[in-house]
Amino acid sequence: MSQPPSVPFLDLGTEFAELAPQWHAALAEIGAKGAFILGPNVQAFEQEAAAYLGADHATGVANGTDALVLALRALDIGPGDEVITTPFTFFASAEAISIVGATPVFADIDPDSFNLDPASVAARITPRTRGLMPVHIFGHPCDMDALGTLACDHELVVVEDLAQAFGAEWGGRKVGSFGHAGGTSFYPTKVLGGYGDGGMLFCREAEVDARVRHLRNHGATAPFVHDVIGCNSRLDEVQAALLRLKLARLEEAVAGRRAVATAYGERLAGVEGVVTPPDPAGGRHAYNLYTLRIPGGRRDAVRKHLGERGVPTSQCYPEGLHLQAVYADLGYRAGDLPVVEQACTETLSLPVFPGMSEAQIERVCSVLGEALIQA
Ligand SMILES: Cc1ncc(COP(=O)(O)O)c(C=O)c1O
Numbered sequence: 001m002s003q004p005p006s007v008p009f010l011d012l013g014t015e016f017a018e019l020a021p022q023w024h025a026a027l028a029e030i031g032a033k034g035a036f037i038l039g040p041n042v043q044a045f046e047q048e049a050a051a052y053l054g055a056d057h058a059t060g061v062a063n064g065t066d067a068l069v070l071a072l073r074a075l076d077i078g079p080g081d082e083v084i085t086t087p088f089t090f091f092a093s094a095e096a097i098s099i100v101g102a103t104p105v106f107a108d109i110d111p112d113s114f115n116l117d118p119a120s121v122a123a124r125i126t127p128r129t130r131g132l133m134p135v136h137i138f139g140h141p142c143d144m145d146a147l148g149t150l151a152c153d154h155e156l157v158v159v160e161d162l163a164q165a166f167g168a169e170w171g172g173r174k175v176g177s178f179g180h181a182g183g184t185s186f187y188p189t190k191v192l193g194g195y196g197d198g199g200m201l202f203c204r205e206a207e208v209d210a211r212v213r214h215l216r217n218h219g220a221t222a223p224f225v226h227d228v229i230g231c232n233s234r235l236d237e238v239q240a241a242l243l244r245l246k247l248a249r250l251e252e253a254v255a256g257r258r259a260v261a262t263a264y265g266e267r268l269a270g271v272e273g274v275v276t277p278p279d280p281a282g283g284r285h286a287y288n289l290y291t292l293r294i295p296g297g298r299r300d301a302v303r304k305h306l307g308e309r310g311v312p313t314s315q316c317y318p319e320g321l322h323l324q325a326v327y328a329d330l331g332y333r334a335g336d337l338p339v340v341e342q343a344c345t346e347t348l349s350l351p352v353f354p355g356m357s358e359a360q361i362e363r364v365c366s367v368l369g370e371a372l373i374q375a
Pocket residue numbers: 063064065066089090092093135161163164184185186187197198199
């Protein structure tokens with residue numbers, strides 16, 4: 001008997017086809033103008049993204065990692081400073097802290113949201129703590145009330161990592177508008193994804209924004225005049241033009257992802273052996289990833305079964321950053337951050353994308369059900 005068609009983990013093709021006429025027109029205009037880097041589309045996109053997010057300033061950069069690095073640099077975080085963050089994230093969050101010469105200090109997470117646990121953050125604040133990097137993981141907003149209070153009480157600089165959470169909200173406000181700065185990624189798989197690399201940095205103060213603009217373009221004050229070592233981290237017109245088109249449809253895309261999450265939640269409620277992600281009471285999850293738990297040591301077998309039956313999944317994240325070889329000199333041991341370490345053995349991300357059909361959702365859930373019986 002033939003197997004039903006595979007379910008893609010993410011479908012970018014349908015949206016590409018829908019956008020193609022506008023996208024091709026935008027490309028033709030860019031080609032005709034001959035302005036490819038930091039042109040009118042970048043400027044317009046910066047204003048539109050800032051307005052969408054409720055941020056005072058937005059600056060387009062080359063990728064999300066650079067957005068975080070430049071945010072930290074512009075806020076004077078560097079050698080000797082400690083920045084508290086989560087080890088349950090993509091490497092770039094901690095890497096950005098290390099790139100500027102500061103030390104990442106890893107705190108444990110909340111078992112439901114997978115985001116930083118404010119109590120664990122509080123326990124790690126020392127006289128050397130200068131910054132806090134909340135990462136809105138999988139699109140789930142962090143508790144910005146609790147983390148904001150901690151940051152205020154200890155005068156910490158807050159740099160939000162919203163690479164996976166463009167469009168997520170906490171208390172009715174978009175994430176990325178809470179901290180001194182926020183960095184996002186437009187990597188193609190993100191909620192707002194480009195057709196290549198790209199990133200954006202949001203901040204409150206005009207002075208910080210001016211520093212970022214200076215740093216992203218080789219620290220140039222005028223053509224061929226440089227007064228600091230900056231970098232080349234510019235957003236290009238081709239990405240900006242596309243991202244403008246996608247930003248105009250973003251609310252629809254977030255609603256589409258949320259509808260899939262709701263459907264999964266309804267179908268998987270009460271299924272033994274699965275813990276579905278709770279929708280946050282105080283905010284709006286953007287579901288860049290739909291990540292659930294399979295406790296009891298069965299996650300890997302379940303994942304294997306799903307893969308064999310044409311349902312691709314992702315394992316975010318297999319190991320906490322505190323235990324990665326690159327951070328061995330920080331001295332963390334297995335057992336130091338138990339909630340993170342347990343999540344690494346139990347989490348599994350299912351396919352989720354706007355426009356995912358009922359049949360695809362049903363297929364994922366029925367194969368997951370089978371997998372749970374067999375695992
Ligand atoms: C949480 C998080 N932070 C930072 C980044 C880095 O973004 P980029 O790949 O655009 O440099 C990513 C990208 O995957 C991410 O998921």
